[in-house]
Amino acid sequence: MILAKTGNEALAYAMKQINPDVVAAYPITPSTEIVQIFAGYVNDGLVDSEFVAVESEHSAMAACIGAAACGCRTMTATASQGLALMHEMLFIAGGLRLPIVMPIASRSLSSPLNIHGDHSDSLASRDSGWMQFFCETVQEGYDTLIQAVKIAEKASLPAIVAVDGFILSHCLERIESFEDKKVRDWLGKWKPNWDLLDIKHPILVGPATMQDYYFEFKRSQIEGMNRALPIVEEVQADFAKQFGRGYGVIEEYKTEDAEAVVLLMGSACGTMREAVDALRKQGKKVGMVKLRVYRPLPHPILKQALARFKTVAIMDRADAVNSYGGPLFTEVTSLLYDLPQRPKALAYVYGLGGKEFTPEDGIGVLEQALAGKKDALVTYVGVR
Amino acid sequence: MTKLKSWKELPCGAIIDDPKAVLENKTGAWRSQRPVWNKDRCIHCLTCWIYCPDAAIIVKDGKNQGINYDYCKGCGICASVCPKKVQAITMEQERK
Numbered sequence: 001m002i003l004a005k006t007g008n009e010a011l012a013y014a015m016k017q018i019n020p021d022v023v024a025a026y027p028i029t030p031s032t033e034i035v036q037i038f039a040g041y042v043n044d045g046l047v048d049s050e051f052v053a054v055e056s057e058h059s060a061m062a063a064c065i066g067a068a069a070c071g072c073r074t075m076t077a078t079a080s081q082g083l084a085l086m087h088e089m090l091f092i093a094g095g096l097r098l099p100i101v102m103p104i105a106s107r108s109l110s111s112p113l114n115i116h117g118d119h120s121d122s123l124a125s126r127d128s129g130w131m132q133f134f135c136e137t138v139q140e141g142y143d144t145l146i147q148a149v150k151i152a153e154k155a156s157l158p159a160i161v162a163v164d165g166f167i168l169s170h171c172l173e174r175i176e177s178f179e180d181k182k183v184r185d186w187l188g189k190w191k192p193n194w195d196l197l198d199i200k201h202p203i204l205v206g207p208a209t210m211q212d213y214y215f216e217f218k219r220s221q222i223e224g225m226n227r228a229l230p231i232v233e234e235v236q237a238d239f240a241k242q243f244g245r246g247y248g249v250i251e252e253y254k255t256e257d258a259e260a261v262v263l264l265m266g267s268a269c270g271t272m273r274e275a276v277d278a279l280r281k282q283g284k285k286v287g288m289v290k291l292r293v294y295r296p297l298p299h300p301i302l303k304q305a306l307a308r309f310k311t312v313a314i315m316d317r318a319d320a321v322n323s324y325g326g327p328l329f330t331e332v333t334s335l336l337y338d339l340p341q342r343p344k345a346l347a348y349v350y351g352l353g354g355k356e357f358t359p360e361d362g363i364g365v366l367e368q369a370l371a372g373k374k375d376a377l378v379t380y381v382g383v384r
Numbered sequence: 385m386t387k388l389k390s391w392k393e394l395p396c397g398a399i400i401d402d403p404k405a406v407l408e409n410k411t412g413a414w415r416s417q418r419p420v421w422n423k424d425r426c427i428h429c430l431t432c433w434i435y436c437p438d439a440a441i442i443v444k445d446g447k448n449q450g451i452n453y454d455y456c457k458g459c460g461i462c463a464s465v466c467p468k469k470v471q472a473i474t475m476e477q478e479r480k
Contacts, residue, residue: 097397156396194399204400212388217398219391 001177007168010142010175011077011103011161012037016047017183018149020101021072021190024052024063028082029115030165031105035077057082061089061100068098069205071192073149075100079165080107083121087128090158094129095221096206099152099190102130103145103161105169106266106317108353116354117165119266119317123294123327129221131159131228132294134265138163138173143245144292146178149187151235155228156193164267164317166354178243186242228296249293249301254280255309258287260369263306263332264315265291268350268357275362279370286366291328299335306332307339313369315348315381325349325378346374350381357382411438415458417475421450426472432462448472 005013012034015023023042025035042051052067054060060076068074078086083104093100109120122132133148135141141163148159163169194203209217232249240246253269254276255261262272269290279286289305289312291298306312314333316326323330325347333345348365351357361381368374395401428448433441440456442449451462463473 095398193396194401201401202403204403204406205397207398207400209398213394216389216391216394220394220396223391224396 001179003175003177004172005138005142005175006033006170006172007138007141007163008033008105008170009037010138010173011145011163012041013177014142014145014183015075015103016041017178017180018073018075018146018187019047019184020049020075022050022052022064022067022074023076024054024060024067024074025076025078026054026057026060026082028057028079030107030117030169031077031079031082031103033169034103034105038077057085058089061086061093064100065089065093065096065098068093068100069096069196071190071195071197073153073190074098075102077103077105079105080109080115080121083125084109087125090125090128090130092206093158095217097156097221097224098158099149099156100158101145101148101152101161102159103141103163105165106162107165114353115165117167117169117267117317118352118354119162120319120352122160122162123316123318125160126295126327129157129225131155131157131225131232131296133159133161133292134294135161135163135168135292136267136269136290138168138171139175140247141168142175142177143239143243143247146183146187147235147239151228151232153190154235155224155231157224157228162266167267176245182242186239225296229293229298232293232296247292249291249298250305251290251292252305253288253290255287255289257285258309259285260311260313260366260372261287261289261306261309262313262315262362262365262369263289263291263328264317265294265328266317268315268317268362271357271359272362274359275366278359278363279366284366284370286370294328297331297335302332303335303339306336306343307341309343311344311346311369311372313346313348313365315350315365317349317351319349319352344372347378348381349378355382410454412440412452412454412456415453415456415478417458417460418453418478419451419456419458419460419462419473420476421448422472422474423450425470427467427470429467429470431465431467432473435461435465437461
């Protein structure tokens with residue numbers, strides 16, 4: 001069915017079709033509507049979910065952890081300060097390997113207070129052991145949220161599905177949705193490995209470990225993330241087979257003969273397509289690599305894809321204050337370091353706090369990348 | 385001492401599905417003070433048993449049998465709730 005939906009509406013609609021057992025949430029701009037609309041579905045009896053209204057995002061994630069430990073398919077939604085308030089609970093969900101799925105409407109972090117979109121919130125949660133998917137369009141957000149449930153359950157890892165705050169969360173787009181039943185059948189019933197409430201088989205969740213075991217458990221968790229990449233690919237392929245829409249962990253745009261490319265995530269990829277098209281019309285060999293999956297970081301795929309270009313401009317919609325480039329830049333350049341022939345890498349930070357990023361800005365970045373020259377360690381796009 | 389497991393042998397998410405595992409973990413090892421129970425002064429009111437946060441007071445047939453030092457962490461609650469006139473439990477410095 002073809003629908004007109006904003007990002008938030010589409011994510012809430014996907015949640016309705018997923019029909020999770022438990023949703024515990026506290027609303028925050030710009031993700032408020034996801035929970036608000038979903039609460040309406042609960043009220044109207046369209047889902048079987050238990051909705052837990054909590055008093056903070058910290059409690060929301062705590063309640064989700066409890067529910068997921070009891071074997072429930074569990075979801076929440078948040079953004080920005082809300083995600084930051086969940087921070088310590090994110091690590092617990094990650095360490096317990098609970099497949100909680102959380103759409104977020106990415107937003108900047110205070111201070112100064114700003115409600116608009118950038119990737120500061122999710123990238124600040126980078127090391128918490130959650131998978132992170134970044135979406136370019138509302139359609140992709142809808143599709144990815146459904147996929148994320150299956151990926152999380154197969155990989156025993158929690159997952160964040162990020163759409164850019166306001167740019168996608170409040171932007172009306174045409175989306176192709178699936179029937180409720182098809183989504184529910186594809187996901188199937190969640191069969192957890194264990195259940196905290198199974199009194200016949202008592203378990204202990206969340207033990208303390210000392211120097212003798214903590215590192216070993218972290219090592220095993222890291223391996224869980226390492227092994228998630230093939231699961232992501234497998235579920236995406238299965239989704240494509242079932243619903244006819246496929247995504248790679250990365251997507252290349254007009255890169256066949258490109259000399260310079262831009263690597264970036266989220267809604268700005270749409271803008272960048274315009275920029276690439278404009279320069280291609282002038283015969284310039286430029287392209288774009290879109291990264292959809294930030295965790296698990298697709299090391300071999302990215303390495304192979306980027307190795308063949310002369311220059312890669314890596315664009316972050318978040319800054320790592322005083323680092324050499326944003327989080328994506330530092331990670332991707334480390335990944336390229338041991339290549340015998342490395343592409344030149346240029347660092348860009350753009351669009352913080354919802355600062356407009358236009359095709360003209362994209363053209364500027366691409367032209368610099370093509371020239372292979374930079375005038376500063378990090379170029380801040382569009383700052384006065 | 386059992387051999388420590390490698391990371392490859394650990395359960396996903398550190399879930400302990402063996403209910404006996406906790407019994408093997410003797411938590412009384414890091415006590416700085418220990419309660420000492422005086423059998424002759426004890427009136428078996430079992431207030432210490434009720435208040436002990438770790439079930440370290442051994443009770444059999446409604447009678448106090450002493451203290452299980454494998455799990456006692458030396459918090460001193462038992463000594464402080466023991467009736468003033470009785471004083472059957474006193475805290476002493478732990479010596480190893």
